[in-house]
Amino acid sequence: MSRTIRIKDVAEHAGVSVTTVSHVLNDVPGKRINAETRARVKASAAALGYVPNRVARSLRTRRSQVLALISDEIATTPFAGLMILGAQEAASKRGWLLMLVNTGLDPAYEAREIQALLQRQVDGFLYATMYHREVELPDELAGLPVILLDAVSRDPSIPSVVPDEVGGGRTAVEVLLASGHRRIAFLNNRDDIPASRGRLEGYRAALEAAGVGYHQSLVTYDASDSAGGYRAAAAVLDGTARPTALFCFNDRMALGAYQAAAERGLRIPHDLSVVGFDNQEIIADGLRPGLTTVALPHYEMGAWAVDTLIGSIDDNPQNDDRAQVVLPCPLVTRASVTAPGQTPG
Amino acid sequence: MSRTIRIKDVAEHAGVSVTTVSHVLNDVPGKRINAETRARVKASAAALGYVPNRVARSLRTRRSQVLALISDEIATTPFAGLMILGAQEAASKRGWLLMLVNTGLDPAYEAREIQALLQRQVDGFLYATMYHREVELPDELAGLPVILLDAVSRDPSIPSVVPDEVGGGRTAVEVLLASGHRRIAFLNNRDDIPASRGRLEGYRAALEAAGVGYHQSLVTYDASDSAGGYRAAAAVLDGTARPTALFCFNDRMALGAYQAAAERGLRIPHDLSVVGFDNQEIIADGLRPGLTTVALPHYEMGAWAVDTLIGSIDDNPQNDDRAQVVLPCPLVTRASVTAPGQTPG
């Protein structure tokens, strides 16, 4: 283990002061430094293998250049990865680092974790939930730089980014309408959450815009998993006026709907078109035929949150960017949608 | 913003020296401090809302109490969450924090990220891959405290933790054998990776231990996704001597196998038993019937790696714990296995 090289060592090696070394290595603006000196300092730093000690710098500047991502349940959804990845890459691009903390929905534990983060002089916080939820910001975070990620607060002054559920619902139904479907069932999630409310609103809006009547009997509510989708699809498929297409609250429900359709000898997409939501590759790509679905902008939300958060920390403490932002949910076309058959049930 | 409280403020408030404050707040062992003084210091710290500055402490002690988790592709598998969660919770339990970094399999980028971590004085590294792989430790990490997570090095001196693929394969086949199956096909992954080699070895070992002959014709190789499973299952199911049970390399292949079985009018488990691998809830729980499968110990590997890494950092620099460790893959029983039918094909 070679002993660690300090800025002082570089200064001595280059025959300049530590001030000068600091200035050139940090490219401090407004400091006019002789080109030859500058080159010499850089050469010395390289020769000695100098690695700046950022914790010393942090102590002095009171800035750590690290962000904390606090999430309720990192592991419960496969989406976590994309959101974290978006945040991490955005941070990395700007030379920031990301700490990760999981609260497990326990407020006392959460408070302790935030305390630990604060002790490390973390500069800002991403408060994330693993599905679009309404949350209250924990007291410990009040007044600090924070952005809600895939979550929204009732307090509109707290910046947040969430998916455009309404737009996504519209998109899903529009692709079905465009293929000629008129009897489109919506297999909704029975939980009263932003996603179920928003997607239903999008469903209605799309129908209305196309001049297609809205029928309550075509909307069912069940658990947002495969079993729920199976039950909901069975109910709607066995009803009196069978729909020609299904818009499923999410891909897991679509998985169940595929099973219900198969049991009834209905072939997708010829006998029944299906659109999902979430774009969970493992399902949407794994199903036969591939599931046309609406993607959630997890990567984009993570990246947006970090960019905005760093911006508000770097630029001005009170940034005007702070707002409740909504990101679009794009359609991912696979093979589960086609025109309705000649002889609808 | 109230101005920040330093240890000096606590000392003045309590009427003692900063040395004493530091000693009582850190419970420095071997320091006998008057109980009354101790109480007074604690009361002052609480009254002032003192929050120790860990970066100052880090600068002084050269220890950050933060670990870095470097992974190749955080977002590519749904497992990432559990491994990260295991690592994060283990770290948190000991008062450590976790930084997260993604390399995207780009060595130049990886080198830069490691550099950034080093500048922050990170104490140790978890080098993780998102599926069990053989890796070479990047040069930048050589000589530093590091543990390979779900990855193994050819260099046995580099500690690592991976799943027991062989044991998992055995377990999967044993449950089938115990139900009375003798013609068990193995739908293997065609990639030459530790998982495919290990699970095949487990398959053979289980057959041999049961006195059941190994037939090459019952082992197929295909892509490790749903389409691959579909093709592999179709091939084996349409063959001359149809198996009564399928052991699938992973749950995604099992998903494809379910589809192939359904198309052939084969009911699971009555006409065909199926065992998967990975325990991807979204598939294993979403399928009808639920898929009996073998779980990968992602949470446990993450926690083990952190515990061991912190242990080796805290205790002795050169710990004897360093070894290549293998963790068991437990069976998760659902509903896809039963005794073979009276009239096997």
Add this chain to the structure above:
DNA sequence: CTGAAAGCGCTTACAG
């Protein structure tokens, strides 16, 4: 049992 003081490795007014 308690304290004065050095020092961790930086940045940054300030001076020249």
Add this chain to the structure above:
DNA sequence: CTGAAAGCGCTTACAG
């Protein structure tokens, strides 16, 4: 264009 020096908030020999 360059440098001497203070100070960020801690910990820790060392002394008493």
